[in-house]
Amino acid sequence: MNRNAFSAALAAAGLALMSAPAFAQEQAASLDDKVNQIFSNSTGWFVSLIFSNFPGTNFPWIVAWLVIGATVFTLYFGFIQFRAVGHSIALVKGDYSDPNDAGEVSHFQALATALSGTVGLGNIAGVAVAVGIGGPGATFWMILAGLMGMASKFTECTLGVKYRNEYPDGRVSGGPMYYLTKGFAERGLPGGKILAVLFSIFCILGALGGGNMFQANQAHQQISGIVGDYPGWITGVIFAGVVFAVIVGGLKSIAKVTEKVVPFMGIVYVGTALIIILMNADQIGWAFGQIFEGAFTGLGVAGGMVGALIQGFKRAAFSNEAGVGSAAIAHSAVRTKEPITEGFVSLLEPFIDTVVVCTMTALVIIITGQLMTDPETGLYLVGDNGMIKTIDGSSGVSLTSAAFGSSISWFPYILALAVVLFAFSTMISWSYYGLKAWTYLFGEGETKELVFKIIFCIFVVIGAAANLGPVIDFSDAAIFAMAVVNIIGLYFLMPIVKRELNSYMSRLKSGEIKKFE
Amino acid sequence: MSGKFVVGYDGSVSARRALEFAVDRARAQGGTIVLTHVLEWSPYSFLTPQELEERHSRRKEEMTRAEKAIMTTVKAELDDAGLPNEVVIRYGNTAEILGRVAKEHNAVQIIIGRDGQSALGARVFGSVAGALVQTAPVPCTIVP
Numbered sequence: 001m002n003r004n005a006f007s008a009a010l011a012a013a014g015l016a017l018m019s020a021p022a023f024a025q026e027q028a029a030s031l032d033d034k035v036n037q038i039f040s041n042s043t044g045w046f047v048s049l050i051f052s053n054f055p056g057t058n059f060p061w062i063v064a065w066l067v068i069g070a071t072v073f074t075l076y077f078g079f080i081q082f083r084a085v086g087h088s089i090a091l092v093k094g095d096y097s098d099p100n101d102a103g104e105v106s107h108f109q110a111l112a113t114a115l116s117g118t119v120g121l122g123n124i125a126g127v128a129v130a131v132g133i134g135g136p137g138a139t140f141w142m143i144l145a146g147l148m149g150m151a152s153k154f155t156e157c158t159l160g161v162k163y164r165n166e167y168p169d170g171r172v173s174g175g176p177m178y179y180l181t182k183g184f185a186e187r188g189l190p191g192g193k194i195l196a197v198l199f200s201i202f203c204i205l206g207a208l209g210g211g212n213m214f215q216a217n218q219a220h221q222q223i224s225g226i227v228g229d230y231p232g233w234i235t236g237v238i239f240a241g242v243v244f245a246v247i248v249g250g251l252k253s254i255a256k257v258t259e260k261v262v263p264f265m266g267i268v269y270v271g272t273a274l275i276i277i278l279m280n281a282d283q284i285g286w287a288f289g290q291i292f293e294g295a296f297t298g299l300g301v302a303g304g305m306v307g308a309l310i311q312g313f314k315r316a317a318f319s320n321e322a323g324v325g326s327a328a329i330a331h332s333a334v335r336t337k338e339p340i341t342e343g344f345v346s347l348l349e350p351f352i353d354t355v356v357v358c359t360m361t362a363l364v365i366i367i368t369g370q371l372m373t374d375p376e377t378g379l380y381l382v383g384d385n386g387m388i389k390t391i392d393g394s395s396g397v398s399l400t401s402a403a404f405g406s407s408i409s410w411f412p413y414i415l416a417l418a419v420v421l422f423a424f425s426t427m428i429s430w431s432y433y434g435l436k437a438w439t440y441l442f443g444e445g446e447t448k449e450l451v452f453k454i455i456f457c458i459f460v461v462i463g464a465a466a467n468l469g470p471v472i473d474f475s476d477a478a479i480f481a482m483a484v485v486n487i488i489g490l491y492f493l494m495p496i497v498k499r500e501l502n503s504y505m506s507r508l509k510s511g512e513i514k515k516f517e
Numbered sequence: 518m519s520g521k522f523v524v525g526y527d528g529s530v531s532a533r534r535a536l537e538f539a540v541d542r543a544r545a546q547g548g549t550i551v552l553t554h555v556l557e558w559s560p561y562s563f564l565t566p567q568e569l570e571e572r573h574s575r576r577k578e579e580m581t582r583a584e585k586a587i588m589t590t591v592k593a594e595l596d597d598a599g600l601p602n603e604v605v606i607r608y609g610n611t612a613e614i615l616g617r618v619a620k621e622h623n624a625v626q627i628i629i630g631r632d633g634q635s636a637l638g639a640r641v642f643g644s645v646a647g648a649l650v651q652t653a654p655v656p657c658t659i660v661p
Contacts (some may be wrong), residue, residue, distance in 0.1 A: 094560050099617075103576040103608030105569050106560035113566055170574030252568070259563035333569035432566035 035072035041478075047470070050484075058303065059310050062480045066317040069487040070148035073155050076494055077501065081150035081347050087508075088103040088344040096341070096514045104335030107345045109132035114330040114346065116262050117429030118353050120422040121218050124269075124415070125397035127361040131394050134311025135301035135371070135380050136287070137217025137294025139362040141312025146354025149322030150347040155490050158343030158497045159183060160328030161336065174332025175433075176486045177203075177440040179390045183493045195485050196440070199325065202481040204438035204452075206326075209475010213454060213463025215423040217472070222397065226412075236464030240457040242424070247431050248453045257390045262425045265418040266357065270470040272414075273360035274517060275408045280367045287367045300379030302386040319358055320350035322495050324479060324485035329433050338513075365403045366423045431456050520548040520576050520625030523655075525615050525645070527554060528587045531630030535660040536591070539628040543600060548625070550595060550602040553584055558608040580606060612648035619655050628658045 040047075074081065090096060091107050123460050158174065163182040164174030177196040180306045184192025201335050221233040245251040277284065290299065295312075298304035321327060328351060334342050365371065372381045372389040381389040397419065404411040431453065437446075438452040462471075507513045522539045526532045536552075543550050556579055564572065588604045595602040603622070607614045619627050631646045646659045 087651070090643065099609070102560065103556060103558050103572075103579070105564070105572045108561050109564050113565050113569055116563070117566075171570050171571065172573065246565075252565075255568075256563075259565060263563060330566050330569065333566075333572065335573065406542045422651055429566055432570075478558060 014215045039474070042193075043470065043474045046065035046481075047477045050480050051473075057306070059306070060314070062483070063314050063317055064308065065487065066152075066263070066323045066480075066483055067145055067148065067313050069078065069323050069483075069490065070145065070150075070152045072491070073149050073151035073494065077151055077154065077498065079151075079350075080154055080501070081147060084154075084344050084347065085351075088348050089344050090515070091341050092348065094514065097516065099516055101335050105333050107334055107336070107341065107511065110331050110334040110342060111345050113259075113429070114327045114349055115266075115352060116259065116425040117330060117433070118328065118426075119262075119266055119357055120426040121215065121419060122263045122315070123353065123357045123417060124361060124400050124422070125218070126315055126319060127358045128365060128396050128399040128403075130311040131362050131365050131371070132390065132399055133302065134308040135294045135299050135388060136290040136362070136366045137292075137296070137298060137301070137305070138312035138315065139291045139307035139359060139366070140295035141309045142316045142362070143312075143355050145313045145316035146320060146350050146358070149316060149320050149350040149354065151492070152322040152487070153320070153327060153349055154343040154347040155494055155497050156323070156328040157331040157346035158339050158500060159490070159493055160332040160501065161334060161342045162339035162496070163338075164332040172333050173436060173439075175436055175440075176482075176489060178509060179306055179493060180329070180485075180489045183489070183496060184396060185494065187496070192489075195489055197487040199482055200437035200440045202478045202485065203326070203433050204441075205478035206475055206482055207430040207434025207437070208456065208459045209472060210479045211433065211475075212427055212459050214472050215427050215430075216460045216463035218397070219420045219423040222416045225398070226416050231465070233461055233465035236461035239427075239464060240460040243427055243431065243460055244453075244457045246428060247435075247456070248450065250330060258421060260426050262421050265421055268414065269418055270357060272361050272408065272411060273399035274406065275363045275413060276364050276404065277367055279359075279407055280514075283367045283369075287363060290366060291362075293296055300382065301376075301388060302382055315358065315455065316350075316354045320353040321479075321488070322350045323487050326430075326433050326479075326481045326482070329436050330429065335492070338500075338504055340504045341498070343497070343501075346402065359409050361400055364407075368403045368406045370399060370406070382456055387412070427460065440463070520546055521551050521622045522548055523551045523553055523615060523619045523622065523624045523627045525555065525611065525629035525649075526587065526591065527629070528553050529632065529633075531632045531660070533629050533630070535630035535658075538660045540595070540598070540600060542626075542628075548601075550593060550600055551618060551622050551624060552588060552595070552602060553605045553607070553615055554587055554604070555611040555614045556583060556602070556608045557611060559610070574606070586636065605646060610648075611645045613654060615649055616653050619653065624655055626656050626658060627653050628660060630660045 008177070050062055053060055054064070092111060094106060094108065097106060130142065159179040160174045163179035164172050165178055166172050176199050180192045180196040180199060188512055216236055216239050219239065220232045224230055224233055242254060246255045293299060294301070294308055296305055298308050301307050303310065327346060331342050331346050336342060370390050372391065373379060374381055383389050387395055392402055401412040401415055404415060434456060435449060435452050439449060442448050504513070522543050524536050524539045526536060532627060539550055542548065583606050588606065592602060594606055605618050607618070615627050615629065627649065631645060649657055
């Protein structure tokens with residue numbers, strides 16, 4: 001998904017937008033300001049705690065937390081993300097699925113649903129911010145962090161399936177709150193319940209913020225960028241209406257259409273990126289040269305090599321949500337006798353999200369020459385704001401748009417449509433993640449669930465209408481707070497995953513687990 | 518010899534015609550009818566998280582409904598007529614499942630109806646009859 005690095009660029013864009021019709025909006029703006037003020041006063045400490053840097057650097061500790069977690073899981077499971085890829089693909093294809101289970105949730109479906117929650121604005125806009133600040137070298141670190149994140153996903157999704165709740169009526173519910181409670185109890189460790197409650201609280205806040213307001217806000221920016229400026233609440237009400245129809249009204253048709261169009265959009269996006277890269281085939285060698293050289297020297301970007309590394313790591317962590325725990329909720333519905341199989345499948349998720357989709361965005365921006373270099377030194381030109389100067393001065397989503405548009409003039413329209421659809425599908429996914437956390441805290445029940453769903457829809461309108469920077473900062477912080485709680489849990493529970501892995505691998509080797517015809 | 522006749526049955530008028538055709542053949546040869554109902558399903562479709570959660574219970578509901586609505590009534594008719602029969606309800610691609618059921622039961626023939634789709638319609642959306650003819654492991658009869 002699409003987070004913080006991006007919201008900074010966004011806030012800048014938002015400011016520019018707000019200042020133009022400032023006179024008429026003075027009153028509204030002052031109300032926004034008041035809300036912002038109150039909100040940032042009461043939550044600012046939390047935001048700065050989560051996003052604070054290591055002393056003397058501008059490296060946020062939360063990014064290190066995610067990357068260290070990913071590294072630990074990678075080593076602990078012996079580079080599972082490279083060993084198991086073949087088997088993962090076989091599982092997704094259904095080679096190991098019992099034909100008698102047809103009609104149940106397949107590995108492919110669980111993966112596709114989880115992906116539609118993570119592939120989103122971050123892949124399009126967030127990457128542009130990362131490359132815009134960190135230069136081409138950021139791409140290298142982003143890919144590396146994406147590859148490491150596969151191990152975190154593997155761990156959390158295996159646990160998600162293993163400790164899910166199966167209700168008498170056949171429904172299943174899983175996720176970190178369940179494995180934290182049950183897994184800790186099984187190992188005789190204290191504190192599982194506290195972690196689960198904390199996780200749920202952060203998950204609800206993250207769902208309302210990053211999974212909702214931020215998406216609505218971005219979708220509005222995109223639409224108004226094409227049709228001209230108009231009040232955000234209009235977008236908000238329309239979006240809220242559609243979201244309401246899906247999550248409250250149970251209007252499956254809309255969800256079905258989106259769920260079909262979103263993967264298609266993803267394929268169109270990657271396909272177009274590939275075409276643009278091929279159109280500039282003579283530049284491919286140069287672009288990779290820039291990526292590798294930039295990764296270790298920075299090529300003049302703010303902060304040099306470390307600057308590129310921070311941006312790349314940050315983008316990967318924010319985009320694929322590995323270690324955050326959200327995907328474990330979606331993955332836990334799969335029909336399988338072996339929880340570990342869903343772990344294998346889920347490790348493809350950061351690969352597709354970060355290593356494929358994010359990298360495509362980065363390559364297109366680099367290869368179309370959007371970033372300006374000094375012809376004499378070959379270094380990138382950095383503006384006063386720390387961002388690399390671009391041809392038309394754009395950043396964030398408009399940089400991506402400009403890069404695609406420079407090769408295919410009408411693609412920005414398709415891109416805008418993709419952004420809106422990605423935003424919508426991310427909202428649907430997060431409404432569900434939030435709801436699961438909500439029911440974990442307050443119990444299941446139609447009224448209780450309805451309360452959350454209505455709150456969720458109201459926040460869509462707020463998100464689209466207002467320029468609530470601090471609120472969005474807070475919700476970003478909440479999503480990463482989920483990762484703090486979740487990864488602590490994963491450290492304690494990883495021996496359980498190891499046991500599952502060893503048992504499964506030996507049975508796979510002995511032929512006890514085999515492909516179905 | 519008592520062959521088995523796999524009949525693709527979905528409750529439609531054309532399926533009914535296919536069944537009648539099969540009943541005649543089975544009676545003449547002393548064969549068994551394998552009534553097969555396929556719930557169209559692809560493991561590669563896309564679902565929302567909510568649908569994922571409910572999938573297992575929905576599947577149970579759908580199975581029960583299919584058993585009750587389509588199969589028990591027809592099965593009762595066949596029983597009354599004194600024809601040996603079996604009922605199979607499966608999820609999946611209709612043509613594929615019919616072929617697989619025929620193989621599993623060592624059937625001598627697959628019989629399905631068709632509803633007279635236009636050639637263009639069949640080209641765009643594909644047709645069960647077309648796919649079955651291409652893939653069936655045993656002879657196939659398509660009852661118009």
